[in-house]
Amino acid sequence: MHDKTLAQLSTGLAGGEFSSVELTRHFLDRIAALDGRLNSFITVTEEQALAQAEAADARIAAGEAGPLTGIPLAHKDIFCTQDVRTSCGSFMLDNFVSPYDAAVVTNLAQAGMVMLGKTNMDEFAMGSSNETSYYGPVRNPWDSSRVPGGSSGGSAAAVAARLAPAATGTDTGGSIRQPAALTGITGLKPTYGRCSRWGMIAFASSLDQAGPMARSAEDAALLLSGMAGFDERDSTSVDRPVDDYAAALEHPLAGLKVGLVREFMQEGLDSGVAAATEAVLGELKRQGVEVIEISLPNAHLSVPAYYVVAPAECSSNLSRFDGVRFGHRCEDPKDLEDLYKRSRSEGFGAEVKRRILIGTYALSAGYYDAYYLKAQQVRQLIAQDFRSAFERVDLIVTPTAPGTAFPLGDKTDDPVSMYLQDIYTIAVNLAGLPAISIPAPPAEGLPTGFQMIGNHFEEARLLNVAHQIQRETDWHRQVPAGF
Ligand code: GLN
Numbered sequence: 001m002h003d004k005t006l007a008q009l010s011t012g013l014a015g016g017e018f019s020s021v022e023l024t025r026h027f028l029d030r031i032a033a034l035d036g037r038l039n040s041f042i043t044v045t046e047e048q049a050l051a052q053a054e055a056a057d058a059r060i061a062a063g064e065a066g067p068l069t070g071i072p073l074a075h076k077d078i079f080c081t082q083d084v085r086t087s088c089g090s091f092m093l094d095n096f097v098s099p100y101d102a103a104v105v106t107n108l109a110q111a112g113m114v115m116l117g118k119t120n121m122d123e124f125a126m127g128s129s130n131e132t133s134y135y136g137p138v139r140n141p142w143d144s145s146r147v148p149g150g151s152s153g154g155s156a157a158a159v160a161a162r163l164a165p166a167a168t169g170t171d172t173g174g175s176i177r178q179p180a181a182l183t184g185i186t187g188l189k190p191t192y193g194r195c196s197r198w199g200m201i202a203f204a205s206s207l208d209q210a211g212p213m214a215r216s217a218e219d220a221a222l223l224l225s226g227m228a229g230f231d232e233r234d235s236t237s238v239d240r241p242v243d244d245y246a247a248a249l250e251h252p253l254a255g256l257k258v259g260l261v262r263e264f265m266q267e268g269l270d271s272g273v274a275a276a277t278e279a280v281l282g283e284l285k286r287q288g289v290e291v292i293e294i295s296l297p298n299a300h301l302s303v304p305a306y307y308v309v310a311p312a313e314c315s316s317n318l319s320r321f322d323g324v325r326f327g328h329r330c331e332d333p334k335d336l337e338d339l340y341k342r343s344r345s346e347g348f349g350a351e352v353k354r355r356i357l358i359g360t361y362a363l364s365a366g367y368y369d370a371y372y373l374k375a376q377q378v379r380q381l382i383a384q385d386f387r388s389a390f391e392r393v394d395l396i397v398t399p400t401a402p403g404t405a406f407p408l409g410d411k412t413d414d415p416v417s418m419y420l421q422d423i424y425t426i427a428v429n430l431a432g433l434p435a436i437s438i439p440a441p442p443a444e445g446l447p448t449g450f451q452m453i454g455n456h457f458e459e460a461r462l463l464n465v466a467h468q469i470q471r472e473t474d475w476h477r478q479v480p481a482g483f
Contacts, residue, residue, distance in 0.1 A: 001026050002162040006071055006219040009165060013060055013070045020060070020070030024053040024114050027072045031116065031163045034483060037144060040157040042077050042135050043085055044117035052114040059112055067246075068226050069112025074164040076155050077118035078125055079105050079210070080199040088201045089121040089133040089151075092327045092347030102199025103231045104168060104210050111226040116164055120154030123349045124318065125175055125203045127151050128421035131412055132351045139408070140183060141480040142446055146405040149179030149421070155213045156183040160447075161483040166214040166223050170200060172207045173306050174401075174425030177437035180213060181400035181449020184439045184478055186466065187213045188220050189425075191456050192432035193238035195224075196231030204313035205236075207306075207429040216476050217438060217466035221245035224459060240457065248460040249467040254288030256465070258452075259393035262293045263300065264424050270403040272443025277399045279441045280450040283469055284397075294389050294396065298381040302427035303419055305382070308362050308375035309430070314352075315359030321347060354415065383431040390455045395465060398424045400437040400449030428453055436462045439475040447478070 001023055004012065012018055028046055035041055049072065056070035080086045080098035087093045101109065109115070122132040130138040130153030138153040140146040141161040148157040152169030156179035159167050169176040171189035180187030188211045195210040202208060212223035225246065230239040260281065265274065281291050323329040323343025330346055333339035348356070362371040389396055401421055411418040428435045433453055440450040454462045470476050 002030060002165070005216060006068070006165055006214065006222045009071050010067050014065065020053040020056040020114060021050060023070065024049050024072050024116070027116055027164060034161060035163060038139050038141060038157045038161060039136055040120055040138050040154040040161070040163060041074070041117045042087055042089070042120050042154070045084055045115055048084065049114050049116050052109070056112045056114060066111050067222060068108070070114065071165055072114040072116045073108065073223070074116050074119045074155060074158050074167040075105060076121055076152050076167065076169050078121060078170050078201045079168060080201070081105055081115070081118065084118065086118070086201070087134070088125070089123040089135065090348065090352070091134040092321050094134065094328065096327050100199060103196035103233065104200065104227050107229060108226050113226065119152070119158055119167060122151035122153070123352050124201070124314070125151040125170060125172055126314070126351050126355055128174065128178055128418050129411065130154065131408065132349055134349060137408055140405045141483050142184065142405065146407055147182070149182035149401070149405065151175040152213060153179045156180055156185055156187070159185050159213050159215060160480060162479070166212060166219055168210060168227070169213045170208055170210050171429065172203050172310060173429050174422035176211045176213060177425050177435060177449065177451060178401045178421055180437040182405040182447060184447030184476070185213060185215055186217050186220050186436065186438050186476060187211065188224060188436045188459065188462065189428065189434060190224065190228065190459055191434040193236050194434070194457065194459065195227050196229070196234045196237050198231055198233040202317040204310040205317060206313060207310060216470055217436070217463050218249060220436070221249060221463045221467070243460040245460050245463050248464045251464050252287070253284065253465060253468050256289045256395070257393045258284060258289055258291050258395045258397050259294030259389055260291055261299065261396060261398045262295050264398045268402050268420070268423070269399060270443065273399045273401070273403060273448045276440035276443055276448040277450060280469060281397070283473055287468060287472070292393065294393060296385040296389065296427065298378065298385050299427050301378045302382055302430055303423055305375040305378040305430060306426045307358070307419060308371050309379065311355040311359030312362045312372050313359070315356045315363065318352070318356055379430045382427050386431045386433060395461065396453040398451045398453070400424060400451040404443050404446035404448055424451060432456065434459045434462060436466050438466045438469065439478070441475050442478065
């Protein structure tokens with residue numbers, strides 16, 4: 001059953017080939033047998049999952065099922081889940097049980113999906129390797145000595161190893177797309193405002209966005225249909241109907257114009273990834289797509305601008321973890337200041353502390369104009385680069401990450417080289433655009449990713465192009481040995 005796509009699972013459930021309880025049990029058994037090798041789950045919610053599966057079976061029997069009813073999935077542990085621990089990968093929230101579900105969790109539960117558990121992640125979604133998690137690193141199912149990418153590395157590894165048919169992720173600078181690339185799955189970061197951020201623990205609020213992680217574009221389309229939608233509880237949610245993503249998948253591509261970003265094909269790009277990118281471009285050309293070179297002249301400023309904006313916003317968002325209202329509280333505080341200091345020193349890991357320090361500095365009087373304001377101006381320039389490019393092309397394409405999965409520990413002592421993992425993905429978040437990563441041909445046995453960026457709210461087109469590539473190729477069908 002773990003070989004099937006979401007659409008096949010849906011058909012199997014509707015036709016009575018298997019029940020949701022059987023399907024859920026199957027995935028729970030796989031997690032129990034195989035996740036010791038990966039550490040992709042922080043919490044497995046067996047009891048709740050089987051209860052949800054029973055309810056889904058009743059719904060199917062009553063003829064009230066939708067396309068996702070009865071299908072299991074995993075949620076990144078950044079989404080609040082009622083009565084289930086939501087740790088965000090941090091000791092700070094190791095004891096936090098949310099009194100409510102995040103909007104995305106509610107939407108998928110209402111569609112009848114079954115939650116298998118909560119997946120491992122970099123602490124507060126800060127990282128590109130899943131090594132900053134308090135719960136230990138996640139291992140890449142393609143090679144257990146390597147990272148799965150991050151911060152949604154648990155979701156990516158679980159889907160790649162087929163411990164869950166699909167999963168949710170979040171992407172602030174690349175955290176859906178980069179782990180999707182490093183594990184050989186399909187991951188979509190929607191337009192900012194497409195999925196509600198309500199109940200999703202905030203990292204950098206102007207950049208954070210939830211999205212689907214799945215084994216194909218078709219599956220991602222189905223999952224996104226269940227996640228997306230307006231939510232008045234999130235003031236940045238956009239009130240606009242959700243497109244019919246599944247219906248758009250079959251459009252032929254002939255006549256489409258895509259722009260390959262010249263600056264991203266130059267220094268710093270692994271030669272195997274460059275060749276993989278060319279192979280996908282070859283497939284697009286075969287289908288009648290015109291590929292032209294474009295330039296994003298300010299894109300090289302995206303990583304520095306992001307590492308001012310994101311820490312600034314996180315320093316403000318994470319101030320709520322003070323030992324009083326949520327999470328960890330130190331033992332026997334002497335006074336209020338001691339309570340704040342020790343609770344936060346003990347609760348947060350090194351990378352989170354580094355970001356809070358940088359952000360607090362960038363926002364402080366005297367430095368605000370020099371750093372934060374400047375970064376916001378650069379952000380406008382980057383958005384303008386994309387606007388100009390979209391006057392010439394329908395889609396923009398790039399590699400997703402500069403290399404393949406790297407060995408655990410390889411970049412932990414060098415934050416800047418870790419930050420450069422997101423060199424091709426971060427500009428997209430700064431401009432609020434949607435982008436998808438799909439598997440390209442492997443390089444030396446490891447997965448690679450191909451990124452496509454659309455104009456605002458063009459998720460349907462991204463999924464369409466991705467699906468047309470996947471119909472003709474089998475790069476997304478590769479399965480890691482032993483899973
Ligand atoms: N790797 C980037 C960071 O560490 C992006 C993380 C994300 O998208 N959540 O901030």
